[in-house]
Amino acid sequence: MKFTCEKSVLQxxxxxxxxxxxxxxxLAALEGLLLEAGSDLHITGYDLKTGIRTVVxxxxxxxxxxxxxxxxxxxxxxxxxDDIISIECGDNYMTxxxxxxxxxxxxxxxxxxFPEMPSVESQSSVYILEKTLKNxxxxxxxxxxxxxxxxxxTGSLFDIEGGMLTLVSVDGYRLALRKEHLAASxxxxxxxxxxxxxxxxxxxxxxxxxxxxxxxxxxLKHIMFTIGxxxxxxxxxxxxxxxxxxxxxxxxxxxxxVYRSDFxxxxxxxxLIINDKNKSPVRCRFGDGVLKxxxxxxxxxxxxxxxxxxxxxxxxxxxNNRYMMEAAKAAPADEFSVKLNxxxxxxxxxxxxxxxxxxxxxxxxRLTSYED
Numbered sequence: 001m002k003f004t005c006e007k008s009v010l011q012x013x014x015x016x017x018x019x020x021x022x023x024x025x026x027l028a029a030l031e032g033l034l035l036e037a038g039s040d041l042h043i044t045g046y047d048l049k050t051g052i053r054t055v056v057x058x059x060x061x062x063x064x065x066x067x068x069x070x071x072x073x074x075x076x077x078x079x080x081x082d083d084i085i086s087i088e089c090g091d092n093y094m095t096x097x098x099x100x101x102x103x104x105x106x107x108x109x110x111x112x113x114f115p116e117m118p119s120v121e122s123q124s125s126v127y128i129l130e131k132t133l134k135n136x137x138x139x140x141x142x143x144x145x146x147x148x149x150x151x152x153x154t155g156s157l158f159d160i161e162g163g164m165l166t167l168v169s170v171d172g173y174r175l176a177l178r179k180e181h182l183a184a185s186x187x188x189x190x191x192x193x194x195x196x197x198x199x200x201x202x203x204x205x206x207x208x209x210x211x212x213x214x215x216x217x218x219x220l221k222h223i224m225f226t227i228g229x230x231x232x233x234x235x236x237x238x239x240x241x242x243x244x245x246x247x248x249x250x251x252x253x254x255x256x257x258v259y260r261s262d263f264x265x266x267x268x269x270x271x272l273i274i275n276d277k278n279k280s281p282v283r284c285r286f287g288d289g290v291l292k293x294x295x296x297x298x299x300x301x302x303x304x305x306x307x308x309x310x311x312x313x314x315x316x317x318x319x320n321n322r323y324m325m326e327a328a329k330a331a332p333a334d335e336f337s338v339k340l341n342x343x344x345x346x347x348x349x350x351x352x353x354x355x356x357x358x359x360x361x362x363x364x365x366r367l368t369s370y371e372d
Contacts, residue, residue, distance in 0.1 A: 001037050001063065001064025001065060001087075001088065001089040002061045002064075002087070002088040003037045003041060003058045003059060003060040003061065003062075003087055004059045004061075004084050005041060005056060005057070005059070005084070005087075006084060006085070007077070007080055007081070007082050007083055007084070008082065009057065010041075010056065010058075010077055010085055011077050012056075013041075013043050013054045013056045014043060014070075014073060014074050015074065016052060016054050016205055016230055017043045017044060017045040017053065017054050017230075018033060018045050018074050019045065019052055019201045019204065020046060020049075020050045020201065021033065021045040021046075022047040023071075025047075027113070028069075028109055029067050029109050029110075029113040029115070030114075030115070031069060031070060032067040032068055032069050032070050032073075032108075032109055033045050033070045033073060034065065034067050034111060034114045035065060035066050035068065035087070036064075036065040037058065037062075037063050037065065038060065039060070040055050040056065040057060040060075041055070041056050041057070041058035042054075042055055043055075043056070044114075044117065046114070046117050048115065049195070049197075049198075049234065049235055050195070050197065050198045050201065050233070050234040050235070051117040051232070051234075052201065052230060052232050052233075053117065053230070053231045053233075054229055054230040055229040055230075056229065062088075064089060066089040066095055066108040066109070066111055067108055067109035067110070067113065067114050068095060068108050068109070069106070072106060073106070077097075080097075080099040081100040081101075083099050084099065085097065085098070085099045086098045086099070089108060093108035093109065093110060094106075095108045117233055118221070118222045118235075119219075120217050120218075120219035120222050120223070120224040121219060124186050124187050124190075124217070124218045125185075125187075125215055125216060125217045126160060126165070126182050126184070126185040126187055126216050126218075127183040127184040127185070127213040127214065127215055127216070128180065128182050128183055128214055129210075129211070129212075129213055129214070130207060130210040130212050130213065130214050130228075131206070131207065131208045131209065131210055131211075132180050133206055134202075134203055134206035134208055135178075135208070136167045137156075137167070137199045137200075137203040138203055138330070139178050139330040139331075139332060139358065140156060140168065140169040140177065140178050141156060141169060141196055141199050141200060141203065142169075142176065142326045142330065143169035143170060143171050143174050143176035143326075144156060144169045144171065144199075145172060146171070147171070147172070150172075150239075151237060152193055152237050152238070152239030152241050153170055153241070154196055155193040155196055155198075155199075155237040156168060156169045156193065156194055156199055157169075157192075157241045157244070158191060158192050158193070158194060159191045160182070160185065160187055160189065160191065161188070161189045162188070162189075163182050164179060164180070164181060164182065165179070165180055165181075165182050167179075168242075168244050170241075170242050170244065170247075173362070174323050174360070174362045174363065175244060175247065175248070175359075175360070175361040176327070176359075177358065177359040177360070177361075178332075178357065178358050179356050179358070183213045184213070187218070191241075192218060192223060193236060193237040193239075194223055194234060194237070195235070195237055201232060202214075202227070202232055205227050205230055205232065206227055214227050221235060222234060222235055222236060223235075247361070248348065248359065248361055249341060251341075252339040252341055252348070253340065253341050253342070254312045254313060254315055254339070254340040254341070255310060255337055255338070255339050255340075256286055256291070256308040256309060256310035256311070256312055256337070256338050256340075257309040257335060257336070257337050257352050258291065258306060258307075258309070258336065258337075258338060259334065260328055260331055260333065260334055260335060261334070262306050263306055263328050264329060265306075266291070266293050267282065267293065267324050267325050267328065268325065269302065269304045270282055270293045270294065270295045270303070271295070271321040272302060273295060273296075273297050273301065273302045274295055274321050275297075275299075278298050278299050279297070280296055280297045281295070281319060281321075281365035282294070282318065282319050282320075282321045282324060283295065283316065283318050283367060284316065284317050284318070285312075285314060285316050286308070286312020286313070286314070286316075286317075286338075286340065287311070287312060287313075288312075288313075289307065289308060289309070289311070290305055290306070290307060290308060291305065291308045293305070293306065295321070308338075312340065315340055315342070315343065316367070317342075317343045317364045317367075318343070318364055318365040318366065318367040319347070319364060320362070320365055323362050324362065327349055327360035327362055330358075330360065331349055331360060332357070332358055333351055333352070333358070336349050336350065336351060336352060337349070337350050337352050343364060343367070344364060344366070345364070346362060346363050346364065347361070347362050348361050349362075
């Protein structure tokens with residue numbers, strides 16, 4: 001195998017594909033990147049759960065393939081000068097990398113040892129704008145569960161119906177939901193769950209500036225995302241996902257509106273006395289035109305106020321400060337509505353216009369006292 005490629009092009013490709021390489025494995029090939037040189041250069045990383053293959057233009061003089069240790073190969077490419085890189089592999093897997101005055105000889109691995117990525121043969125696909133999918137993931141993936149006791153909730157639900165995609169993440173304490181139009185779809189109605197780790201990688205690959213559509217192909221056991229010249233394949237999570245439609249309250253006694261920046265600033269200030277050692281819920285009193293927040297820990301106490309539109313009639317409710325902050329930061333609007341029933345029922349954050357583009361639900365923390 002022998003090919004040449006521009007350093008910037010090759011570096012971007014190896015950075016993308018190396019996201020799914022196993023940092024430590026009993027199979028050495030899984031710690032490597034598979035390079036396949038033919039009409040183009042294909043670079044693949046795969047950890048037996050998620051695989052990424054990206055295609056780049058290269059001048060291939062001798063077709064072939066090799067597996068190179070990912071950590072070492074990525075470091076070498078990153079530190080080479082901005083020039084044309086030449087990579088040549090001999091029969092004994094010794095691989096020579098040259099660029100300018102720099103030259104490396106590193107031992108490769110038999111490409112036959114690299115496990116084959118699953119193929120997704122289903123013809124059922126949906127398309128969504130790349131920047132839209134990236135935003136939807138970033139605005140929901142923080143609520144994916146990290147508790148393996150319920151593996152199905154370590155992923156996000158893709159719920160497709162009527163040309164709309166609803167993306168839902170839950171972790172037992174909160175729920176994050178984003179809803180957007182699909183660009184095109186072969187499916188009228190279906191749902192599947194994608195691991196949160198795979199979606200993190202999709203988010204990194206996708207560009208906020210791209211006007212292209214991502215193709216999402218549904219297989220029997222796997223899901224495939226095609227983003228430009230990159231393909232990510234992940235196993236689907238099996239099990240019964242939370243019935244989110246039934247979990248969200250249908251009616252509310254109180255509704256107030258708040259500016260996102262004001263809300264975040266108040267939560268941020270009150271949270272200064274809260275840390276991992278000194279935990280405390282943020283006590284919220286929803287009054288007439290004002291939301292009063294307070295917290296008390298062994299470090300001291302803090303209080304702040306935030307202007308609101310509406311009257312919460314003095315309702316007091318406690319929340320985890322981090323859950324409040326993450327939901328508010330994720331909400332894709334300068335202003336949102338907070339809907340409430342009681343101090344023991346969840347709060348729901350939705351658009352002020354009554355739309356369904358986003359919804360964040362946070363379960364309250366039981367307060368020891370309702371005194372100010």
